[in-house]
Amino acid sequence: MTLDQKILWTRISLILFGLGMWEGFCVCGIIDPYFFGQPTSICQDLWSMIIDGSIFFHTWITLFEAMAGFFLGAVFGCVAALILGMSPFWAKVLDPLIMVVYGIPRIALAPLFILWFGLGLASKIVFAFTLVFFLVFFNTFAGLKNMNQGMINTIRVMGAGRRQIMHKVILPGISPWVMAGLKSGMGMSLLGALVGEYIGGNAGLGWMINSAAGLFETNRVFSAIFALALLVMATNAVFNKIERRVLKWRPENINL
Amino acid sequence: MTLDQKILWTRISLILFGLGMWEGFCVCGIIDPYFFGQPTSICQDLWSMIIDGSIFFHTWITLFEAMAGFFLGAVFGCVAALILGMSPFWAKVLDPLIMVVYGIPRIALAPLFILWFGLGLASKIVFAFTLVFFLVFFNTFAGLKNMNQGMINTIRVMGAGRRQIMHKVILPGISPWVMAGLKSGMGMSLLGALVGEYIGGNAGLGWMINSAAGLFETNRVFSAIFALALLVMATNAVFNKIERRVLKWRPENINL
């Protein structure tokens, strides 16, 4: 058994064990399926949604919103950090203001979001965007502060312009930081899309969770969460692949 | 005028300019105060809450919840990352599961939060915690992967035990990463506390925003946001001070 297989099997056993405990507790009456759902019922419900295809539709909607918000947030967060990194004065001026915008609960601005972006996909994408943006921004900016001046100098001396320095030194140099920001941002983009769906809509896993919770259908809530979990695992796997490729120059294991 | 003063004045001018535009647009009817509030009315409202002291009470509640969640999240996030950093096998096994837990919308689990933590401060703190934890965790973990093996080796060779290595090399070595995680976490702790207050309770800025929004009192919503903004600026200033002290060994300006 290779290491990768071992990891996979341990993971699967853990999940099955967790589900088994959950089911067992429900059957024994230790936990109340009323609030916690019950794996077998959840699976039934999930199956019914697989049969009628509705789960795929809603999952796809949420995935689309989250990904769109994620990409926009990643690109703009990164670019904004790079621009501010170039001008320390404005970075200092804007620092608390950026933090304030980050700290404003988006839900308080929901009416404005609806006013500007409607109740369709756009407002959900914007919700996801406003969360991802900051996570990527803060990490990218911190990465810039941690850059190795020597590397930049060596390339600058060769007559490299701003764009070349950016492209050949800074971007790869901050990539471990950006990747860490993207990892946080990935989860947050889902949360953002879900919150956006909460506020108003008629599709997506967030909408599903919201209407099911509003009708106290615990199993349906957990069905949506299951679908979400699979979605997260899939995107996470893709992300890890990309990360490994981007950072393949870095020694894999540090012996702490 | 020193640089610091120049920064401060530019910042203040920016804010005043923004507020001026906002007020001007309201007066000219370009934007609708019903959705956007109006700075003068907001200040009036804020003033009335300063007079009766209620704003301080609610701000304090939110600050307390956010800070408690922040500290718990910071400590546990950091510790969890360090523990998993020590065992790459379990880190790989758990990676997608951690991501899944991170990606589950807390609001869907609100009934469980209430069941376990009630409707008081505890459930809000837990809300903030579950957001901060992951941001700090991901950054700390990424920091560990970026550690300099040479430094660890030098100290290890001297016979340092795990705790000493942790204390003398790893923690200071990952501090730029942890600080970046804490910066994101700080804003997120406020968002967590606010969302917690939305769900239930009878105090805090989130509760205030939620009830005001339910009554269409836009100005009151923005009053709470103003109070929140000041709160964010204050905590951010404190954070920057601490960060500068923790990272004072790092050259301040990188010439990009």
Place this chain on the structure above:
Amino acid sequence: WAGDLKKITCAEAVRGFFFLPLYVAMGQNMFQEQGLDVSINSAQGGPLAMQALLSGQVQFCATGHGQVANMWEQGKSTKIVNQMQDKCTFYLVGRPEIKSIAGLKGKMIGCTKIGAETDGVGRYLAAGAGLDPEKDITMLGVGGMSTMASALQNDRVQAVVSWQPLTHRLIKEGKGTLLARLNTMPDSYTHFDSPSYSFSVIQVTDQFIAQNPETVQQFVNAMVKAEQWIGAASMDDIARTVAPFFAGMDFDTIRQSVIEDSGAFTKTGIVTQKGHDTAVAVFTAAKILKKEVPFEAIVDNTFTKNALGQ
């Protein structure tokens, strides 16, 4: 065929049995018959749904009568053009050990949030049972249906102002006792001293009425037809028709909820002065409304009357 239909979006405050006629009109294709292609958008509560209406993102809004009154007070004039329920379909459910409303003295009552309609109803019921809503009970905001259930389960609150299907489930599973229901004429008299309580309604902006009277008429026509259909149909037929709107809920629960709420189904869709006054009174009790709200300011029965052929 579908291409000729006028696209309309209707926001609803929440997915729930309050808006049954809307779902029936959808499920029985009554909007299509009127030349409308309606889609429903659920929001997180009435205020947000109404913000969507005001910002022009949706054309119709299904919400509570009192909310419309509150919005008018805040300076945005809109009109109720049709009524879906003319009794309150909130229920007061206590923990099993609580036997009567009076038994709630010194206890906590959960509502969705302070200042919401549930808050007002809770205070009203307490007052009616001889308790002082300011001193003898504490109202506490506990959010939506599922958080409400867990707050009650965990004894964080001793009673909740709930609705269907939660009420039905709490009682069926022995987790609560029904302390008050409000959705029949006698109940309404007992607690509100009024035959009716204008509860769930269809709202449009004044501007939309002025610019698209025929669209409003088409929409209301379908609503009235649905309301009449509900009056004639069996409970099973109603439940079957709306079941797709409650995906994931078992049929029995849907059916039972419809039966429980059936006393509140509007007969005509017309808002009465009494109903308006009761709603306003409850919202005033919850300190949401501070001014008198004249009937004509927020109600426009002409479309419903047209639809009824009056």
Place this chain on the structure above:
Amino acid sequence: MIQLDNICFSHIANDGTSVPTLQNLDMHIRENEFVSIVGPSGCGKTTLLEIILGLTRQDSGNVRINGATQNQTFGWAGYMSQSDTLLPWRTVLRNVQIGPEIKKIPKTEYEPRINKLIQKVGLTGNETRFPSELSGGMKKRVDLIRTLAFNPEVLLLDEPFGALDAQTRENLQQDLLSLWREEKKTIVFITHDLVEAIMMSDRIFLMGSKPAGIKKIFDIQIPRPRQYHVQFEESFIRLHKHIRQTFESLSGNQS
């Protein structure tokens, strides 16, 4: 070619204090000259190079490159810094290619030259390794040929041969000298090895201890090409000793 007049420079330390490093430093390097800078550790040699390059700005005094005031214009010189500045995300080959890449020279043009350089420093077979997979001396060699591959008129080299064994070192010295001769470069060379300095340079600039200026300039008259055995000749040894003594008398306060 490179003219420094009355340069003063103080580092600003992290705690805000100002640490005078260079004081009234004058230096004039002619075109096609090979000069070495020697001086005690920490005297400001690296700082000096960075001022010449325009990476650091002097507090006062003038730097002129080809008669024009140095105005943070780059591209005219190659710089091999003392510390490891290889790009860790680029393989050996791609690190070496960065100079031509920046100059936008087509690959076909620079490829043969780069392959020759890699082969000369004995790194053939390591083209696809990342810097983290190299030994200390291998990194230095990559860094050196990265600077050479950039192929500028002027080369500023900060201890290029520090971490290399004697044999490799001598080979590279010869390679550098022939490059200098054939391609008419101007080379500024920092070293701690006086023999190396004498063997290679036209002139040696001796710096004092911090805050430092140029304390002494030695003209090396030994005819070129200088063979390996000149270092055992009487005149060489005398020169070596002379420089050594001047050095010691100047930096008596160090260590």
Place this chain on the structure above:
Amino acid sequence: MIQLDNICFSHIANDGTSVPTLQNLDMHIRENEFVSIVGPSGCGKTTLLEIILGLTRQDSGNVRINGATQNQTFGWAGYMSQSDTLLPWRTVLRNVQIGPEIKKIPKTEYEPRINKLIQKVGLTGNETRFPSELSGGMKKRVDLIRTLAFNPEVLLLDEPFGALDAQTRENLQQDLLSLWREEKKTIVFITHDLVEAIMMSDRIFLMGSKPAGIKKIFDIQIPRPRQYHVQFEESFIRLHKHIRQTFESLSGNQS
């Protein structure tokens, strides 16, 4: 004291391939011995030290320290690595203190020793500077005295004097030798400077090119203390040339 038998080791490169570095390496270092390891750049000297220390685990073969199998036990040796491993968040003084700190020696006890070390390497006045504020050579000196301040029985030094000017270098060589003599240390020393190796060592181990073993051991019989001028003596020069030739003949394939 340190005994290596038949050591084989391959690096696993990032791309997963295995790069043989050490092959059938035998080495025996006696107690209180001063040995140097020389070899072409990239032959595996650093790797060898790390295997001795237990930081890297050999693929096959045995490492014995004082008779016991090396089992990733630490604390018995001080290691000055080739690359910069100063802790950037500690000042010079606190970097040097880390050894005694780890050993939990009270401050009063180690303070005088550390102050003397700092003074000896000419870093007085820089105690509160951070590594980022030091020159390359200064960092090396801090690193050296950090290892010395730790004061272990065995010292493994990887090119400790690489970046230092001749004068500082010779002073430090003398300091290290007297420390070795007075405190009876065992020292393993990697250098590229054959003169330095001969001047300081009891024995010189010559490594071949990768995959390498110990190709030759030179016993240096020159009586101690060896004065500066012995390097100009006939016998010294002969030895130097001999080692040099052996070196060259072995690593003919390099460069």
